[in-house]
Amino acid sequence: MSCEKILLVDDEAGQRELLAGFLTSHGYQVAEADNGQAALDAYLEIFAPLAIVDMKMPGMSGVELLEKLRGINPFIQVIMLTAFGSVESAVSAMRTGAYDYLTKPVEDLDELLLVLEKAAAQNRLVVDNRVMSERLDDYFPDNELVGESPAIQKVKEMISLVAPRDATVLITGPSGTGKELVARAIHSLSPRADKRLVAINCAAFPETLLESELFGHEKGAFTGADRTRQGRFELAHGGTFFLDEIGEMPLTMQVKLLRVLEERSVERLGSVKEIKLDIRLIAATNRDVDKMIKDGSLREDLYYRLNVVNVHLPPLTERAGDILLLAEKFVEKYARKIGKNIKGLDSSAAATLTAYHWPGNVRELENVIERAIILTRAEVLTVADFAGLASSAPSTAMGQIRPIAEVECEHIEFCLNRLGWNIGTTAEKLGIHRNTLRAKIKEYGLTRPF
Numbered sequence: 055m056s057c058e059k060i061l062l063v064d065d066e067a068g069q070r071e072l073l074a075g076f077l078t079s080h081g082y083q084v085a086e087a088d089n090g091q092a093a094l095d096a097y098l099e100i101f102a103p104l105a106i107v108d109m110k111m112p113g114m115s116g117v118e119l120l121e122k123l124r125g126i127n128p129f130i131q132v133i134m135l136t137a138f139g140s141v142e143s144a145v146s147a148m149r150t151g152a153y154d155y156l157t158k159p160v161e162d163l164d165e166l167l168l169v170l171e172k173a174a175a176q177n178r179l180v181v182d183n184r185v186m187s188e189r190l191d192d193y194f195p196d197n198e199l200v201g202e203s204p205a206i207q208k209v210k211e212m213i214s215l216v217a218p219r220d221a222t223v224l225i226t227g228p229s230g231t232g233k234e235l236v237a238r239a240i241h242s243l244s245p246r247a248d249k250r251l252v253a254i255n256c257a258a259f260p261e262t263l264l265e266s267e268l269f270g271h272e273k274g275a276f277t278g279a280d281r282t283r284q285g286r287f288e289l290a291h292g293g294t295f296f297l298d299e300i301g302e303m304p305l306t307m308q309v310k311l312l313r314v315l316e317e318r319s320v321e322r323l324g325s326v327k328e329i330k331l332d333i334r335l336i337a338a339t340n341r342d343v344d345k346m347i348k349d350g351s352l353r354e355d356l357y358y359r360l361n362v363v364n365v366h367l368p369p370l371t372e373r374a375g376d377i378l379l380l381a382e383k384f385v386e387k388y389a390r391k392i393g394k395n396i397k398g399l400d401s402s403a404a405a406t407l408t409a410y411h412w413p414g415n416v417r418e419l420e421n422v423i424e425r426a427i428i429l430t431r432a433e434v435l436t437v438a439d440f441a442g443l444a445s446s447a448p449s450t451a452m453g454q455i456r457p458i459a460e461v462e463c464e465h466i467e468f469c470l471n472r473l474g475w476n477i478g479t480t481a482e483k484l485g486i487h488r489n490t491l492r493a494k495i496k497e498y499g500l501t502r503p504f
């Protein structure tokens with residue numbers, strides 16, 4: 055008996071209910087839908103490895119639905135239901151990458167079970183493959199913004215307020231604080247969610263390349279432009295445009311960007327044809343905006359255009375309460391990805407992570423956890439798995455609070471070494487009984503270095 059989940063989409067209630075009943079009685083967990091849109095909604099809940107989809111439905115066709123499901127889960131195996139005798143539609147179903155097809159009405163239920171079993175095996179094969187599971191990560195970008203601190207709550211609130219509107223948003227905050235994550239969250243909660251989010255990192259391109267990336271070019275517009283190319287603005291039409299690291303954009307480009315924002319249209323390099331644009335713009339920078347305006351590296355008029363709504367992400371240390379929540383989330387993520395059974399962090403690890411000053415913010419925390427999970431041989435991460443952090447943590451002089459036992463251990467060791475491990479003298483200087491000193495040496499596992 056199977057316990058597989060399956061999505062079942064058919065607009066004919068009779069056929070659908072019959073199949074649903076049959077599959078349920080064979081142990082399948084079935085989510086039913088009578089049209090493409092409802093199917094997509096249901097799919098986000100059930101996330102099944104298998105789907106049975108009717109080719110011909112009003113509204114979204116079975117083939118369109120298959121493609122959309124693939125966008126969510128590239129490894130889903132879809133079995134198409136085609137009209138009896140319609141060889142053409144069976145062929146086109148297979149062409150779009152359906153796993154198999156069955157003709158309607160489905161009468162041979164044993165054959166159905168067999169096909170489903172084979173499809174499930176196929177799904178496991180691709181998902182189990184390590185290389186694939188690496189790629190799976192790209193397909194399921196983890197968009198959840200983790201954190202309960204007041205700072206993050208405010209960010210979440212801002213996101214839900216601005217996402218539904220078309221307002222331009224400027225996201226600020228130091229490196230690695232989650233600016234891109236916020237941009238993606240805004241897009242995916244907006245009415246443009248089913249359209250593209252096109253991103254460009256202004257720091258990644260030299261000025262001339264940046265311009266042709268953004269605006270596109272006609273064939274022959276400059277040496278090397280051997281064919282016409284659409285710019286990223288055009289590609290974002292209908293969707294959201296994310297301008298990352300706007301602080302790195304050269305001033306001449308800033309003027310051009312301003313024009314795009316004012317006129318809501320672009321022209322490809324080497325062309326005078328105006329291309330109308332319907333885009334929502336989100337920009338981000340990790341630099342100090344006020345300072346950039348003062349020193350002239352960011353045009354003030356552009357800034358006002360971009361900063362209709364500002365979402366600010368504070369450094370991780372200003373939301374220290376979130377460090378462990380994030381750490382746990384990353385432990386889970388990387389343990390799954392790397393395939394290790396790791397249960398979490400012990401209290402020594404938690405203390406180390408909380409005390410550290412995280413100059414690289416959330417990204418650094420994520421990297422540190424990934425590394426620890428790769429290297430550890432244990433099921434629970436301890437302070438030893440984060441040895442690198444302890445040495446670069448701020449010193450006691452900077453006011454870090456440490457457990458008494460830790461300080462005591464260090465002090466005893468220091469005195470013993472100074473006094474040549476003479477137990478009597480050391481005990482006397484420390485003002486404790488020699489037996490107490492011996493017990494502490496044992497407790498802390500101190501050994502004579504010479």
Ligand SMILES: Nc1ncnc2c1ncn2[C@@H]1O[C@H](COP(=O)(O)OP(=O)(O)OP(=O)(O)O)[C@@H](O)[C@H]1O
Pocket residue numbers: 196198199200201227228229230231232233234235236339340380416417420
């Ligand atoms: N609140 C959060 N919850 C979960 N993951 C987060 C959170 N904030 C950041 N991350 C993760 O940390 C990493 C860095 O985040 P992101 O790329 O969004 O930062 P950034 O501010 O754009 O950094 P940079 O300025 O360096 O480009 C990403 O992997 C992101 O998923």
Ligand SMILES: [Mg+2]
Pocket residue numbers: 233234298
């Ligand atoms: Mg970024």
